[in-house]
Amino acid sequence: MENKIVQKIQNLLELAYDAPNDEEGQTALLMAQKLMFKHKLSMSDVTATKTNNNIGEAVGTWEYRLPWWQEELAAILGKNFRCQTIRRRKMDEGITEVIFFGYQSDTELCTRVYEGAILYLKYRLKRLLPTVTKSRWKDYKKSYLLGFLEGLDHRFRDQVQSSEEYALMVQVPEEVLEEQQQRMGDLKSRSLKMAFDVDYEAYLSGLEQSKETKLLSEELLNGHQI
Template identity: 75%
Template structure:
């Protein structure tokens, strides 16, 4: 295999990581994936030619009390950007952090997409609020967010099912899992329980918006 092809893929991936949310970054990631498939290269083979990258963590967000939907959003993104998500309580400061743990470039990319998704949803909710009665708003908001998260998760799953190569690309590397175990031990997972009288209009609106936003996997990795 030509070293020039591998270097080209590495450069495209680096460009994608540097600008994940704009058109140039999305195009670079698309080209890198197509070259890997064309030349029968795995991400592991490409990475083996790169310098050893640090494994660490980034803070996606923090708050005195994290909203349930931000927890679920982080879990969905982490699973599809080669990262483990960790909810860490800092008792002294009285805040909770949402952590992405993985190779530095993966964790940074995941954090950027996560921050962008939060801003997008806050923008959508702000625009929806004046159009819904106060009595209806609480369940409408939850239903909209549930629909959006379902739509986001469905699009990632469809992308993974469409390509075996892509399915391997988004798996959390074994080295990351082992490093997490060594640093943090075995962490318990916590379910997020949501009580809502489902508003189907809001739920469908969330699903539809999940298909449109550029934070979705087709624009990032196809």
């Protein structure tokens, strides 16, 4: 009986990974999580029999000059998708990569959501550009992004605090941490420092937008896990 349940959960997760931002994919993920809770199964129980769920890394993005907000967005998503987020500078190529390290199924999902989030925010900025004067735009853009990212982070924090089960599910698995330590050693923490005048109108706009965006389904955020 348990094997059939595990197989059903695996099928639902595969559907979710194929379309993480699609309504069908999100519904499949919620159903998988409910079954896991009901039958007291962990992600390791579900993925133990999957040959393609090795621990490794996935490149979320790479840039010659990595924007601060893309790095911050990756950090927020990584810690809520059971992944270690790593910033890696490749000097010989002159690029900076954002890496998600974890189980393959987790890194794939996190990468897809991350890519979608970047496209979404670029779209929002493009829409905002004509509404702001050129002299105001630089601080406005940073303030909007800061508000959006802080709002998104708060949404995750609220969910973690509201559900002990959710908090346990989004933790980076111990075996992932051990594997990352063996391959890469200790990771240096990095704090982003930005000097600019906060535009509070833009900041509040980003904060409100983070609450309304459908980038992350409200049903999932109010349920169990992304």
